[in-house]
Amino acid sequence: MIIRDVIIRKLEMTMKNPFSTSFGTMQTRQFLVIEVVDEKGNKGYGEGVAFSIPWYTEETTETSLHMIQDFLVPLLKGKTIQHPDEVNEIFKSIRKNNMAKAAVECAVWDCWAKRQGITLTEAIGGKKEKIDVGISIGLQTDFEALGERIEQSLESGFKRIKVKIKPGSDLKLLSEIRERFPEVPLMADANSAYTLDDLELLKQLDQFNLTMIEQPLATDDIVDHATLQQQIQTPICLDESILSAEDARKAIQLGSCRVINIKIGRVGGMTEAKRIHDVCQEAGIPVWCGGMLEAGIGRAHNIALTTLSNFTFPGDTAGSASYWERDIITPEVTVEDGTITVSEINGMGYEVDMNEIERHTIQRIDIHF
Ligand code: OSB
Ligand code: MG
16 A cells, blocks of 8 residues: 555634643544545545643644654655555654644555555454443533532433542542442542642542543652552553553553553554553453544544453543534444444444534645655
8 A cells, every 4th residue: 555645634623622631621622634545536534632732741732743754654755555554663763742643644544555455454353343431521610510420320321420639629629529429430530730749648539439530640659659559449541641552561561550541642653552452451451432522524534443352441432413513524423332343344343424524624735755
């Protein structure tokens, strides 16, 4: 396969609800859509999940656009690609910028699967026909609002609830949730809002029977997380700290976590996501698929990834309607009884809705080799 054209689009869409975490609130979502076209005319799509502000990782929509246009796409020029795993190797000369890499790499995966006449799920070796999903609920203004959101999510059938916590909005919040929903599979995501100075507070999380606590400490830490895991019963799940299969191996070896959240963008693509899955499976560490408030293309890739066997906890991949008035794919991703049925359509499993994509495009760059 030889890539002949790459179209980079920057889109801006407004989410139905603002989403708040310990690092801030967002409602306007800027993201990239990468379209690749091979020499036979097959097309593939990838979504660049970086936010417009560098609060989750250092990347932004603009930095990933720069990396893709000026460094990553030029590396594909003239290359014959036998298998999409090769893209990870081709991009190795560029340090980090994982979300930029993943956007292009996922487009190549989609294109290659279509060219082979198989689904992306088959292409990566996934086996599930349905995947279990949970929902991540952002920080709310008060417990009333949060309770309402949890209630609605449970009625819709989501398999587990994840809430965001931060200093000042943690123990009391979780105890209120537990009072009203004693049995619900519940987890809390701190997005790095604590340090080991908060050890006494973090120990108290054990009383809430959380399935896990996600990324309590610094984004780049695996040492303090190991110290913390020794002092608490609640399993630690790492998100921000794991950028590669090597990171996963080291974190597991140190005892820094008992679960890993895999996000394709954070780790630089589908190939690296599969590797982390395999490293974890080998070590008996379950994984689940995280979310980046994706539109349909990113969501489709997440669904395919989740079909791998060690994705044993429900992921954050809710349906399109949880985020958007109207998604950029058809059909939209729907959730029934807390599960998504994996598409049998070749490639990523959904058609792109070009009208919707065009409607939200605020910048477009065409590259032809
Ligand atoms: O930490 O998992 C996270 C959203 C934006 C940035 C980071 C995170 C999240 C979520 C929401 O928790 C996941 C989703 O619903 O897509
Ligand atoms: Mg997280």
